[in-house]
Every structure is written in structure tokens, then in C-alpha cells.
Amino acid sequence: MENHNEWTKSGWRNHTALQQPNWPDPDKLDRVTRDLSLLPPLVFAGEIRTLKEMLAKASKGDAFLLQGGDCSEDFSQVTAPIIRETLKVLLQMAVVMTYAGGKPTIKVGRIAGQFAKPRSSDTEIVDGVELPSYRGDMVNKITPTLKDRTPNPKYMLKGYHMAASTLNLLRAFTRGGYATLHRVQAWNQEFVAQSPMGRSYDRLAEQIDQAIKFMNTIGIPTDIPQINQTQFFTSHEALLLPYEEALTRIDSTTGGWYDCSAHMLWIGERTRQVDGAHVAFLKGVLNPIGVKIGPDHDVDDVKRLIDALNPENEAGRLTLITRMGSDNIGTSLAPLLREAKKEGYRIVWSCDPMHANTYTSESGHKTRNFSDILKEIVNFFEIHWAEGTIPGGVHLEMTGKDVTECVGGARNIVSEELPNRYHTTCDPRLNAEQSLEVAFQIAEMIKH
Numbered sequence: 001m002e003n004h005n006e007w008t009k010s011g012w013r014n015h016t017a018l019q020q021p022n023w024p025d026p027d028k029l030d031r032v033t034r035d036l037s038l039l040p041p042l043v044f045a046g047e048i049r050t051l052k053e054m055l056a057k058a059s060k061g062d063a064f065l066l067q068g069g070d071c072s073e074d075f076s077q078v079t080a081p082i083i084r085e086t087l088k089v090l091l092q093m094a095v096v097m098t099y100a101g102g103k104p105t106i107k108v109g110r111i112a113g114q115f116a117k118p119r120s121s122d123t124e125i126v127d128g129v130e131l132p133s134y135r136g137d138m139v140n141k142i143t144p145t146l147k148d149r150t151p152n153p154k155y156m157l158k159g160y161h162m163a164a165s166t167l168n169l170l171r172a173f174t175r176g177g178y179a180t181l182h183r184v185q186a187w188n189q190e191f192v193a194q195s196p197m198g199r200s201y202d203r204l205a206e207q208i209d210q211a212i213k214f215m216n217t218i219g220i221p222t223d224i225p226q227i228n229q230t231q232f233f234t235s236h237e238a239l240l241l242p243y244e245e246a247l248t249r250i251d252s253t254t255g256g257w258y259d260c261s262a263h264m265l266w267i268g269e270r271t272r273q274v275d276g277a278h279v280a281f282l283k284g285v286l287n288p289i290g291v292k293i294g295p296d297h298d299v300d301d302v303k304r305l306i307d308a309l310n311p312e313n314e315a316g317r318l319t320l321i322t323r324m325g326s327d328n329i330g331t332s333l334a335p336l337l338r339e340a341k342k343e344g345y346r347i348v349w350s351c352d353p354m355h356a357n358t359y360t361s362e363s364g365h366k367t368r369n370f371s372d373i374l375k376e377i378v379n380f381f382e383i384h385w386a387e388g389t390i391p392g393g394v395h396l397e398m399t400g401k402d403v404t405e406c407v408g409g410a411r412n413i414v415s416e417e418l419p420n421r422y423h424t425t426c427d428p429r430l431n432a433e434q435s436l437e438v439a440f441q442i443a444e445m446i447k448h
């Protein structure tokens with residue numbers, strides 16, 4: 001294995017990179033990555049370091065990570081109302097978890113760059129014709145024609161600009177008054193206000209409002225950043241390595257390398273080979289890194305990954321996102337936690353209750369059952385408590401829209417309703433109301 005000191009941002013090219021598109025024109029790919037490397041960074045090293053410090057707190061149980069957003073962002077959905085709705089529900093969830101759970105919540109969106117997807121097969125058969133699989137809007141189009149499915153590197157440039165527009169709006173919303181705690185009640189208007197979850201949220205918002213009024217009354221200023229601004233971070237799966245390499249820059253303040261495509265990057269379950277290109281690339285950037293861990297992991301293999309990605313055992317550097325499934329978590333998680341505890345690893349343990357709870361409904365829709373999602377989360381907390389380790393976060397696929405993609409929840413969406421508003425281009429997401437319901441349940445466990 002190469003020495004850390006010898007790391008270069010292109011060194012991953014000497015390793016096997018799984019899940020890369022078959023780009024038909026390598027010269028065009030090189031031109032695009034060169035163009036990308038000249039464009040400004042999307043996020044800044046100082047922000048990345050702030051997130052890492054906050055995650056270090058989560059690894060000790062002094063904060064909780066809320067990471068969520070689309071499975072796969074869609075260029076056509078990069079609009080102000082849709083971005084605002086996703087941000088709004090994440091802010092609502094964070095308020096619930098912070099206020100009812102009693103711990104600072106670290107808000108990280110799967111947003112502003114989650115445009116590429118790993119797939120189980122390179123091709124699929126549509127109406128008898130074999131076509132390249134859809135790999136996300138940064139690679140090809142979902143329409144099943146050979147032309148649209150052929151990977152085009154220009155979509156990476158478009159993805160960069162879509163990410164920049166999204167980030168611009170997120171920065172405006174979180175700094176410019178939209179995210180102020182003075183507005184916790186206003187976030188709850190529209191459909192959620194009419195629902196059981198909306199009513200629970202309203203009661204909580206009312207209490208926060210009272211607390212702020214009380215501070216005002218006794219002369220404590222409430223026009224302060226802690227109340228009228230919020231910190232919001234971005235993340236995506238670091239899948240397309242030419243894109244990530246092009247956005248990787250040296251920070252002039254510290255001289256360190258940062259992948260400035262997002263604050264946090266994660267490695268998926270399918271690309272986390274310890275000698276593979278994704279690990280080779282991410283071990284050299286200083287961002288907080290997540291790694292998905294599924295039920296079939298080998299504990300020694302995970303230990304090698306931890307040692308490769310976080311040799312200094314720095315708190316906040318590494319988040320392990322376990323996605324075991326509601327049936328498997330009972331047997332799969334504890335041995336891993338025991339070993340990590342024995343080794344003294346500093347890790348943020350986060351629960352992805354989505355990716356191992358997916359099934360296909362009779363109507364042919366990929367879906368997830370709300371009760372399986374909740375069961376995995378509850379088990380996650382209980383197993384950590386039993387092992388004396390710290391449940392530090394959740395990783396959710398969710399949207400601010402009123403979609404019908406996951407069954408169950410307070411309104412008990414049934415499988416016959418899935419076609420009504422099934423809008424995802426990849427995995428099924430929790431809708432706004434189901435997301436809020438999850439937040440209330442998590443708050444109960446955080447304050448445990």
C-alpha cells in the first residue's frame with residue numbers, strides 16, 4: 001500500500017475503480033475534467049473543518065448527525081421551491097431533535113452534488129433492447145434510448161453548475177433569515193400543519209416561540225447568529241472519481257488537500273474495497289468521510305478500512321454508516337461495535353435505515369416500509385446502548401415533497417397508493433410528514 005505522504009489526487013488511477021461509467025470518448029472526459037479543475041471550489045476548507053469539529057462532538061455523544069436528502073438528485077428538480085421544501089423539512093427535523101432530544105443537531109444534506117448512482121448492472125433490457133443503465137443525471141439521462149443512456153462527461157459540468165446554484169440558494173436561506181428560529185412556526189404551514197405530525201410539531205414550535213419571547217422580555221438579545229442563522233452542510237457519494245479529483249484543491253491556509261465538491265463525502269457499500277480506487281482517493285483528502293457498511297461486511301475488512309482512512313484515529317474524520325436491515329441489525333451490528341470499542345476507534349456511528357429495507361411492491365414499485373425503517377433505528381440505538389458505544393447519527397433518503405414512495409407512517413400509505421405520487425428516479429424517499437415522524441421518534445431516543 002502506498003505511503004500517505006506519497007498521496008496525489010490522481011493516484012487513485014492506479015487502483016481498480018468500480019462503478020465508473022463506460023465513457024465512450026476518453027479525450028472528451030479529460031477536457032471536461034480539466035475545465036472542472038479550473039472552476040472555483042463549491043465549498044471551502046474552513047467550513048469543512050467546522051463540520052469535522054462538530055462530528056468530533058457527535059463521536060463523543062455531544063451532538064447528533066442528521067444527514068438526509070434525495071437518493072439521487074435530479075437536474076429537473078433543481079428549483080427554488082423544491083430546494084426550499086427539502087431544506088425546510090430538514091430544519092424542522094433538526095429543531096425537533098435539538099429541542100425534544102436536547103442535543104445539538106448537525107445538519108448535512110444529501111444535496112448539491114448527489115447526482116451519480118452505483119448500479120447493480122452496467123446494462124438493462126428495455127423492451128427487448130439492451131441499454132446502458134441510468135447512472136444519475138451527472139452521467140446520462142433516464143429516458144431509455146441509446147442516445148440518452150450513453151454517458152456524456154458534459155453532464156458532470158452541468159452537475160457542477162447545478163450544485164453551485166443549489167448551494168447558492170441554501171446559503172441564502174440559511175444565512176438570510178429563512179432559517180431563523182423566529183420562524184419555526186411558519187415552517188409548518190401547508191399540508192403538514194393539518195396532520196398528526198404537524199400538530200405535534202406546532203406544540204413544540206409554540207414552546208420555542210415562548211422561550212424566545214421570554215428572552216426578549218428579560219432583555220437577552222435574540223437577534224444573534226445562534227438564533228437567526230443556521231449551519232447547513234452538503235454531502236454526496238464520492239462515486240465519479242474524475243469529478244472529485246477535479247474539485248480537489250490545496251487549502252492555502254493549511255496546505256492540506258480538500259475535496260471542495262462537498263463538505264462531507266461518503267463511500268458506498270459497493271465501492272469500499274480497501275485496495276480500491278475510492279478508498280485510495282479519499283484517504284488523502286482531509287474532509288470528513290463516511291463509509292456505508294452492509295450486513296455482509298467482514299469485521300477485519302472494516303478494521304483495515306478504518307486504519308486506511310483514519311490512521312491517526314482523529315475524531316470527526318470517519319463516520320461509519322451502518323445499513324444492516326431491520327432483520328439483520330440484531331446480529332450484524334454488535335460484533336462490529338465490540339471490535340471497534342476494543343480497538344478504541346473514534347467513530348461517528350450513523351444509522352442508514354433505508355438501504356437494506358428496500359423491496360418491490362406488487363405494483364412493481366421499489367418501496368420501503370416505515371415500520372422497518374423505524375425498527376432499524378430503534379434497534380440501532382438499543383444495540384449501541386447495550387454495547388456501551390455511541391449512536392451518533394442517522395442517514396435518510398427523504399424529500400420535502402408530499403410523495404408516496406414509502407408505505408406506512410402516520411397517514412398509513414398503502415401499497416395501492418404508491419403510484420399516486422411516485423417521483424423518485426432511484427430509491428424511495430420518506431415524504432415530509434414521514435420524515436418529521438422519524439425525527440420525533442429519534443428525539444425520544446436521543447434524550448434517553
Ligand code: PEP
Nearest residue numbers: 071268269270292323355
Ligand atoms: C445510497 O446511499 O444511495 C446507496 C447506494 O447506498 P449504499 O451504498 O449503502 O447501497
Ligand code: CO
Nearest residue numbers: 071397426427
Ligand atoms: Co439510495
